[in-house]
Amino acid sequence: MTTLHQESMDMLKKTSRTFFIPITFLKSKLKDTVASAYLCMRAIDEIEDHESLENETKQALLLSISELLKKPFDEQAYKKIIEPYHMKLPAVTNRLSDWLKLCPTDIVGKVKSATSEMAEGMAKWAKRNWVIRTKADLDDYTYYVAGLVGCMLSDLWQWHDNTETDRELAIAFGRGLQAVNILRNQDEDDERGVSFMPEDWDRKDMFEYAENNLKKADRYMENIQDTHIQMFCNIPLQLAHSTLQALKKGKEKMSRDEVLTVVQRVTADVNL
Known part of the structure; x- marks a missing residue:
């Protein structure tokens, strides 16, 4: 092992x-x-x-x-x-x-159960060629590819030390991270003929979608007392917040140094 x-x-x-x-x-x-x-x-x-x-x-x-x-x-x-x-x-x-x-x-x-559900949802979207027309479509897709990760992690926290977290906020956490990825990869996706943007949305709408879900992710963190789990969750959350701000300023992504700065800020003065 x-x-x-x-x-x-x-x-x-x-x-x-x-x-x-x-x-x-x-x-x-x-x-x-x-x-x-x-x-x-x-x-x-x-x-x-x-x-x-x-x-x-x-x-x-x-x-x-x-x-x-x-x-x-x-x-x-x-x-x-x-x-x-x-x-x-x-x-x-x-x-x-x-x-x-x-x-x-x-x-x-x-x-296994969460991975099985994710695979089934991904199969559905592969059949649909990832054509997203409405916000409901976007919510469905982001649930399967990211929200389920949040649900599974909530199960793991409860198994580990009985940490209780809100599953709807856990789904939002995953959705927020995925929305940031969609924004970051939009040009690349456009080049291969794929769009995860609902038909009546522009980039501003996707920014709002990401921000609303990341706000819920911030609330998700409030129920976590275990310092190690809190650190695990907070690093990708703060990286997502920072990436969103960088994208708003017209950057393609955060630099490696900027990523390290965020990680150092999050981990500073934490006694693990």
């Missing part, structure tokens, strides 16, 4: 700019659990975002994986599902079964 732990941390560092640093602040058992959960969701996210897979293939893969996660996990069945695409898929996806092994047995069911 020590080897798998190290491999998971290495994979996390390769695949997540947002969550690797916050996860390092968690205590060891919770750190492994959150790393496992993140990598499971990242595994299916890589299918949704894959540049060369057809939408029909993405939908079929995601639905098959969703069904597999609803039962005791069958590693051989998973290998059979992804085998035709094994060479195309990244390591984080091919190794989904390893990330599940990393998760404690008394909480892995919650991680």
Whole structure:
């Protein structure tokens, strides 16, 4: 398990700019659990975002994986599902079964359930070619790709030390982070013919959507007393607030130095 732990941390560092640093602040058992959960969701996210897979293939893969996660996990069945695409898929996806092994047995069911629901929602949006026409569409999409992360983390906090958090605020937390990503990646998305902006919205509306959800994320933080969990949540939240301000000023993104400054500000004078 020590080897798998190290491999998971290495994979996390390769695949997540947002969550690797916050996860390092968690205590060891919770750190492994959150790393496992993140990598499971990242595994299916890589299918949704894959540049060369057809939408029909993405939908079929995601639905098959969703069904597999609803039962005791069958590693051989998973290998059979992804085998035709094994060479195309990244390591984080091919190794989904390893990330599940990393998760404690008394909480892995919650991680599987949330990942299954996410895969099913992503399959739905792959079938729809990610065409978002209304705010309701946007809320639905951001729930599946980000709000569910907030719900799953709330389950993990409760399992860890009975920390109770508001699930609606947890969903808003995820939505806020995702909305910032949409704004940051808008030009890139436009180039590949994808828009996550409702038809009657402009960029100002998406800024308002992001801000409203991040305000709810600020409220989510009020119920968290555990310093380690608070740090985990606060780093991506403050990075999202700062990124939003940078985008408003016309910057494409925050610089590495600006990111480090935010992290240092958040972690200053905290006794962990």
